Amino acid sequence: MSSVLELLAQQFAWAQDPVVVARQTLAGVSNGMLLFLISAGLSLIFGVLRIINFAHGALFMLGAFIAVSLTGRVPESAAGFLAALIGATAGLAVIGIAIETGLLRRIYRAPHEFQLLVTFALVFILGDAAKLIWGREDHSVAVPALLGGSTQALGLTFPTYRLFLIAAGISVAFGLWIVLHRTRWGIFVRAATMDRAMLSALGVNTRRLFTAVFALGAGLAGLGGALAAPVVAVGPGLHVQVIIDAFVVVVIGGMGSVMGALVASLLVGIVNAFGVLAFPGLAVVLTFACMAIVLIVRPWGLFGIPE
Amino acid sequence: MTADGEPILRVESLAKRFGGLQALGGVDLAVARGEFRAIIGPNGAGKSTFFNTMTGLLRPDSGRVIFEGREVTGEPPHVLARMGVGRTFQITSVFHDLSALENVQVSLLAHARRAWSVWPQASTLYAERAQELLALVGLAGSGGRLAGALAHGDQKRLELAIALAGRPRLLLLDEPTAGMAAHERIESITLVHRVARELELSCVFTEHDMAVVFAVATRITVMHQGRVLAEGTPAEVRARPEVQQVYLGESVTPQGGCA
Amino acid sequence: MSPSALLPLCAGIGVLALPFALSDFWIFIAIEVLAFSLYAVSFNVLLGYGGMLSFGHAAFFGVGGYAAALLVKKTGLSAGLAFALLPIVAMGISAVVAAIVGFFSVRRSGIYFAMLTFAFQMLLYTVALKATGLTGGDDGMTGLKPPGALAQPLVYYYFALAVVVPALYVLFRLVSSPFGYTLRALRSNARRVQYVGVDVRAHQLATFVITGAFAGLAGAVFALSSGNVFPGWLNWTASATPIVMAVLGGVHTFLGPALGAAVYVVLEVLISGRTEYWPLAMGVIILALVLLMPAGLTGLVRARRSA
Numbered sequence A: 001m002s003s004v005l006e007l008l009a010q011q012f013a014w015a016q017d018p019v020v021v022a023r024q025t026l027a028g029v030s031n032g033m034l035l036f037l038i039s040a041g042l043s044l045i046f047g048v049l050r051i052i053n054f055a056h057g058a059l060f061m062l063g064a065f066i067a068v069s070l071t072g073r074v075p076e077s078a079a080g081f082l083a084a085l086i087g088a089t090a091g092l093a094v095i096g097i098a099i100e101t102g103l104l105r106r107i108y109r110a111p112h113e114f115q116l117l118v119t120f121a122l123v124f125i126l127g128d129a130a131k132l133i134w135g136r137e138d139h140s141v142a143v144p145a146l147l148g149g150s151t152q153a154l155g156l157t158f159p160t161y162r163l164f165l166i167a168a169g170i171s172v173a174f175g176l177w178i179v180l181h182r183t184r185w186g187i188f189v190r191a192a193t194m195d196r197a198m199l200s201a202l203g204v205n206t207r208r209l210f211t212a213v214f215a216l217g218a219g220l221a222g223l224g225g226a227l228a229a230p231v232v233a234v235g236p237g238l239h240v241q242v243i244i245d246a247f248v249v250v251v252i253g254g255m256g257s258v259m260g261a262l263v264a265s266l267l268v269g270i271v272n273a274f275g276v277l278a279f280p281g282l283a284v285v286l287t288f289a290c291m292a293i294v295l296i297v298r299p300w301g302l303f304g305i306p307e
Numbered sequence B: 001m002t003a004d005g006e007p008i009l010r011v012e013s014l015a016k017r018f019g020g021l022q023a024l025g026g027v028d029l030a031v032a033r034g035e036f037r038a039i040i041g042p043n044g045a046g047k048s049t050f051f052n053t054m055t056g057l058l059r060p061d062s063g064r065v066i067f068e069g070r071e072v073t074g075e076p077p078h079v080l081a082r083m084g085v086g087r088t089f090q091i092t093s094v095f096h097d098l099s100a101l102e103n104v105q106v107s108l109l110a111h112a113r114r115a116w117s118v119w120p121q122a123s124t125l126y127a128e129r130a131q132e133l134l135a136l137v138g139l140a141g142s143g144g145r146l147a148g149a150l151a152h153g154d155q156k157r158l159e160l161a162i163a164l165a166g167r168p169r170l171l172l173l174d175e176p177t178a179g180m181a182a183h184e185r186i187e188s189i190t191l192v193h194r195v196a197r198e199l200e201l202s203c204v205f206t207e208h209d210m211a212v213v214f215a216v217a218t219r220i221t222v223m224h225q226g227r228v229l230a231e232g233t234p235a236e237v238r239a240r241p242e243v244q245q246v247y248l249g250e251s252v253t254p255q256g257g258c259a
Numbered sequence C: 001m002s003p004s005a006l007l008p009l010c011a012g013i014g015v016l017a018l019p020f021a022l023s024d025f026w027i028f029i030a031i032e033v034l035a036f037s038l039y040a041v042s043f044n045v046l047l048g049y050g051g052m053l054s055f056g057h058a059a060f061f062g063v064g065g066y067a068a069a070l071l072v073k074k075t076g077l078s079a080g081l082a083f084a085l086l087p088i089v090a091m092g093i094s095a096v097v098a099a100i101v102g103f104f105s106v107r108r109s110g111i112y113f114a115m116l117t118f119a120f121q122m123l124l125y126t127v128a129l130k131a132t133g134l135t136g137g138d139d140g141m142t143g144l145k146p147p148g149a150l151a152q153p154l155v156y157y158y159f160a161l162a163v164v165v166p167a168l169y170v171l172f173r174l175v176s177s178p179f180g181y182t183l184r185a186l187r188s189n190a191r192r193v194q195y196v197g198v199d200v201r202a203h204q205l206a207t208f209v210i211t212g213a214f215a216g217l218a219g220a221v222f223a224l225s226s227g228n229v230f231p232g233w234l235n236w237t238a239s240a241t242p243i244v245m246a247v248l249g250g251v252h253t254f255l256g257p258a259l260g261a262a263v264y265v266v267l268e269v270l271i272s273g274r275t276e277y278w279p280l281a282m283g284v285i286i287l288a289l290v291l292l293m294p295a296g297l298t299g300l301v302r303a304r305r306s307a
Helices: A002-011 A018-049 A056-072 A078-102 A112-134 A160-182 A184-194 A196-201 A206-228 A238-253 A258-278 A283-297 B047-054 B077-083 B100-111 B127-136 B152-165 B182-199 B210-216 B234-239 B241-247 C003-021 C024-049 C058-074 C079-105 C110-130 C153-176 C178-188 C190-194 C200-226 C236-249 C256-274 C278-292 C296-306
Strands: A150-153 A156-159 B009-018 B021-031 B036-040 B062-067 B085-088 B170-173 B202-206 B219-224 B227-232
Touching: A018 A056, A018 A156, A018 A160, A018 A184, A018 A206, A018 A238, A018 A258, A056 A078, A056 A112, A056 A206, A056 A238, A078 A206, A112 A238, A112 C236, A112 C278, A150 A160, A156 A160, A160 A184, A160 A206, A160 A258, A184 A196, A184 A206, A196 A206, A238 A258, A238 A283, A238 C110, A238 C236, A258 A283, A283 C110, B009 B047, B021 B047, B021 B062, B021 B227, B036 B047, B036 B210, B047 B202, B077 B085, B077 B100, B077 C190, B085 B152, B100 B127, B100 B152, B100 C178, B127 B152, B152 B182, B170 B182, B182 B202, B182 B210, B210 B234, B219 B234, B219 B241, B227 B234, B227 B241, B234 B241, C003 C024, C003 C153, C024 C153, C024 C178, C024 C200, C024 C236, C024 C256, C058 C079, C058 C110, C058 C200, C058 C236, C079 C110, C079 C200, C110 C236, C153 C178, C153 C200, C178 C190, C178 C200, C190 C200, C236 C256, C236 C278, C236 C296, C256 C278, C256 C296
Parallel strands: B036 B202, B036 B219, B085 B170, B170 B202
Antiparallel strands: A150 A156, B009 B021, B009 B062, B219 B227
16 A cells, blocks of 8 residues: 555655646646637637537648748747737638638538538648648747747746747637627627527627637637747647647537636646646546546536536 | 226326426326316416426426326336327427338337347338328328328327327327317317227326317316416316416417417 | 349349459458448448437447457467457457447437547547557557468458448348337437337447447458558547548438448549548548538439439
């Protein structure tokens, strides 16, 4: 028995070191913010359009690649990075409009397997399109000089970019909250997650609403990708990996809830950051197990609407 | 087995609450064998909730349901069906993708506990008996037609055939004439009444249309706001002042909404 | 001989004589078609007949493949004995896994059911990826060979035929039986079917287990033919394959998905042979299918016949 305790003590030895704890928490929170940018859009798209957008990871990836291209000529320049952020967000919003009006609109009334197939098709097409345009190797984006290096806070040293990511995530979350709770359009969106039929009966142009929601979700994913570009390997296959954690987040947070996406993203980000220390191989299994447990016990997640 | 005189269905203080709304506030009911019992009441009286709670679609908060002397409170629908309770729905509920004949065959197979039979070809099983049941409800020639393509009235007949396939001893019909034109309604309930007499079934049905009720019911239970207001023979109930008050000003044409 | 018996008879003779007209390479393709036909048809029993859209059917195909690989490589049994046990072991292990997954998944319906099957598939994928000692990890398991004469493509083709055709026949008897009728009724109106005395959850679980077992058998047959099995067989992108095959062939007939499997496999071989952008091509084909030919290939044939 004491040997088991010893083993556990070893696994968690790092917990005694405040530097390690602080560093992992920061990493977890900043990763959580990136996760939030993908998941918020994914959750809204499901809540309003009732479509599980498997291609959302591909949209994130395209945002990262756009950032690669836009900063390529002016590495480390703050202006270049800003241009990349704007370009990725706007570019993906436009792509989102094209996808929704050209494709998704036709299948809203189709059986679910058709909707699934369409988003899968987008995964395959966008994935290969990225390969064709940007090649098969991994790319990277240099952290802009302004945001590079480290910062002192609370007696500890943190990478500045990570702090920036957290600030950016909080800003976006705040911005989304303002839009959803303080604008007329936002109220329609929240109403749509609860009762779509009612909304069109009230005379709201649901077609344009759907397009706008998808564009918003795509834009957020693009922004997330661009922000993530300095800290992840931007290459083919990125779109397959990132979507998985996003699904876990959306299920735990509640499909259709932005607040749920935020809370769950931070949760998953932090659990992953510490899980990697405590149970290196099994951290991934933990996230899927959580997803399954939530679906079994409380499928509408933390903040979703019980059906 | 029940002794003579034991009601086929007994409900004691059945209660169900939805959030702030007490949908059923302690309902008592006793239906004798061979009765044709009507449950009436204005919209919102709790009739559909009563049916759903009795038959296991909803869990009651308190109270008991006793069928043929056995307690069945909260048992799921498929258990009740196997015990001999049949049900039809207010909004017609048939197997749209299957033919009318297949609809009845499926019910016969399920009742014969053969739903798990994996080897025999089902198309020939019980085909004759299914055809008989279709004829009983007046759908003799429509066996090959897709259930979803049948006219509304015919779907109601099909639903009756499906319920009868289970050889029930008690039939619960939720607004069996909902959605029908006036002249169809009497015809429809008369068919149910005739079939029930022929097969020696007890029936409990909810209804809005008084003409229909007074044409066939042997006893009437009046519900109001989740409770039983009055009960008795049609003549007795008609004379009660509380009943008249509840229905005062109500026209005789059916509403067709949920109770 | 009646005309309606002529077509199946010719098809039967054609299938039996086929390998003599093909090169070794194309015999392997024909074996792949057989395995994937079983895979697709089993999936369609779940979807087309049972109305259950599973995002995790690929898990059972993969489990069957790994079961075959482990049986041949790690049990130390003689090649002949291992091979003789192959169908039972593959189906048995897949059935057990399907029972566990299904037990939790069928408690939910619709989107939650689908996401649960997805979560379980990803759990199994992670196991395949990380349990390096057992499954070979990322490298998968290679060098799988059927014993003796069966290693020759021609002979293995007849083995595959001897496994797949009876399996398809069993599934056909299943959907034409009272069990199958009840399944269709369940798909049509789950509430009503309860009231005729059917335990919906039990029926769905049984269907899930049976179809999972046959998918596992298909995976085992394919693994020994292609000689390897990889974790990628269980990745979420692999979930698209059975859906594409079923919809391509047509979900409204029993053998439609088998036709879809044949077309899919041949297309994949032809296109992958010419370009590395098979996903792109597949995506385009899926979109064309969904938008232009939703009833699948068999739907086209039926439309022609009634026109």
